[in-house]
Amino acid sequence: MKSHSILLSVLCLGVIALAACTKNKPAAPPPPKVAVTTAHLQNVPLTRQFVGRLSPFYSANVTARVSGVLVKRVYAEGSQVRQGQILFEIDPAFYKAQLDNDIAQLAQDQATYVNNRITAQRNRKLLPVGSVSQQTVDNSDAAERSAAAKVQADQALVQSARINLGYTRVTSPISGIAGQQLVTAGALVGSSTSDTGGSSTLLTTVQQVDPVYVNFTISAADLITLRQSQGSGTVALVRQNSMTVEVTLPNGTRYEQTGTIDFSDPAVNATTGTVNLRALVANAQRLLLPGMYVTLTAHLGLQNNVFLIPQQALLRDTLGPYLLVVGHDNKVARKDVETNASLGNDWIVTKGLAEGDQVIVTGVQSAHEGGQVTTTTWQPPAQATVAASASQPASSAAH
Numbered sequence: 001m002k003s004h005s006i007l008l009s010v011l012c013l014g015v016i017a018l019a020a021c022t023k024n025k026p027a028a029p030p031p032p033k034v035a036v037t038t039a040h041l042q043n044v045p046l047t048r049q050f051v052g053r054l055s056p057f058y059s060a061n062v063t064a065r066v067s068g069v070l071v072k073r074v075y076a077e078g079s080q081v082r083q084g085q086i087l088f089e090i091d092p093a094f095y096k097a098q099l100d101n102d103i104a105q106l107a108q109d110q111a112t113y114v115n116n117r118i119t120a121q122r123n124r125k126l127l128p129v130g131s132v133s134q135q136t137v138d139n140s141d142a143a144e145r146s147a148a149a150k151v152q153a154d155q156a157l158v159q160s161a162r163i164n165l166g167y168t169r170v171t172s173p174i175s176g177i178a179g180q181q182l183v184t185a186g187a188l189v190g191s192s193t194s195d196t197g198g199s200s201t202l203l204t205t206v207q208q209v210d211p212v213y214v215n216f217t218i219s220a221a222d223l224i225t226l227r228q229s230q231g232s233g234t235v236a237l238v239r240q241n242s243m244t245v246e247v248t249l250p251n252g253t254r255y256e257q258t259g260t261i262d263f264s265d266p267a268v269n270a271t272t273g274t275v276n277l278r279a280l281v282a283n284a285q286r287l288l289l290p291g292m293y294v295t296l297t298a299h300l301g302l303q304n305n306v307f308l309i310p311q312q313a314l315l316r317d318t319l320g321p322y323l324l325v326v327g328h329d330n331k332v333a334r335k336d337v338e339t340n341a342s343l344g345n346d347w348i349v350t351k352g353l354a355e356g357d358q359v360i361v362t363g364v365q366s367a368h369e370g371g372q373v374t375t376t377t378w379q380p381p382a383q384a385t386v387a388a389s390a391s392q393p394a395s396s397a398a399h
Contacts, residue, residue: 116146
């Protein structure tokens with residue numbers, strides 16, 4: 001009896017303990033909350049980013065066109081100069097003497113021509129009366145013609161001497177900014193066309209930097225892909241002279257002027273496998289300096305039928321990029337996607353999504369494939385701030 005009572009007590013205690021454990025067992029947690037956005041097909045701007053290098057619109061070398069001693073520099077280095085403005089002066093003494101000598105030779109030959117002409121006219125008048133022979137007339141006519149030709153040659157020499165004398169005043173071939181002086185006063189400068197056979201001496205350069213060119217390249221593979229996409233209708237490219245570019249300066253600020261692509265090389269560079277492109281950008285403020293590297297955002301056209309998905313929604317693993325979507329049964333599913341670019345704070349998704357998909361934007365850490373979730377509508381940060389500001393007065397009034 002005593003053993004039976006002890007066994008009965010132990011059984012009662014076990015039942016009580018089991019009941020207590022069953023009563024204290026926690027309930028299953030509710031499904032995690034996630035914020036979703038609805039995927040919609042749309043057309044978005046087609047942009048590409050490139051690194052470009054600036055070059056002047058015009059660049060001209062200022063060289064010595066005659067030989068001589070450089071007398072002085074007339075312009076201020078780094079200043080704006082006009083086309084035809086005098087920049088340097090070369091000692092003109094030799095060329096002035098040459099001109100004076102040619103002028104004197106011309107005057108002498110002109111006098112000889114006048115005398116020969118008068119003689120020829122007189123002989124032609126005496127020939128009918130037999131006072132001179134035909135041979136004398138022919139000789140005087142030949143002398144007149146030779147003297148006339150000598151005058152023409154002298155006139156050409158005088159003109160050439162005037163030109164050489166003018167070249168001693170070195171002028172700017174274009175309007176622009178004149179660079180640093182490369183040869184100091186007192187130096188002997190030469191010209192490739194001079195009698196001494198010396199090479200032309202570079203004195204300075206003049207560059208026109210408003211507007212400026214931005215040179216950049218695109219790979220041949222990317223260019224072919226764009227043109228194939230245009231053929232399939234997924235991309236609509238604008239015409240070359242309608243393609244615009246935005247410039248980002250080296251310090252990260254956006255340049256206020258928009259440029260236009262004005263040149264595309266018809267051939268591929270065999271060394272680099274790229275195609276040369278060029279954009280033209282206004283530069284009235286002279287913020288863009290030749291030789292500077294900048295970042296270009298080129299607007300090439302439209303990308304058709306794509307999805308814009310917030311960047312925080314896109315996940316990646318060894319299989320590639322993917323998104324988590326919520327089905328009609330509130331279960332999470334994975335969708336592998338393709339994306340090739342971004343627009344603002346969104347990824348441009350080209351494949352893998354369907355119209356109307358509910359894409360999880362926030363709460364992706366707590367969502368798992370095949371699991372249940374509770375959804376709310378995701379709002380961009382700016383809209384969420386506005387909504388919170390609008391609801392704040394009502395909450396204050398309630399209190």
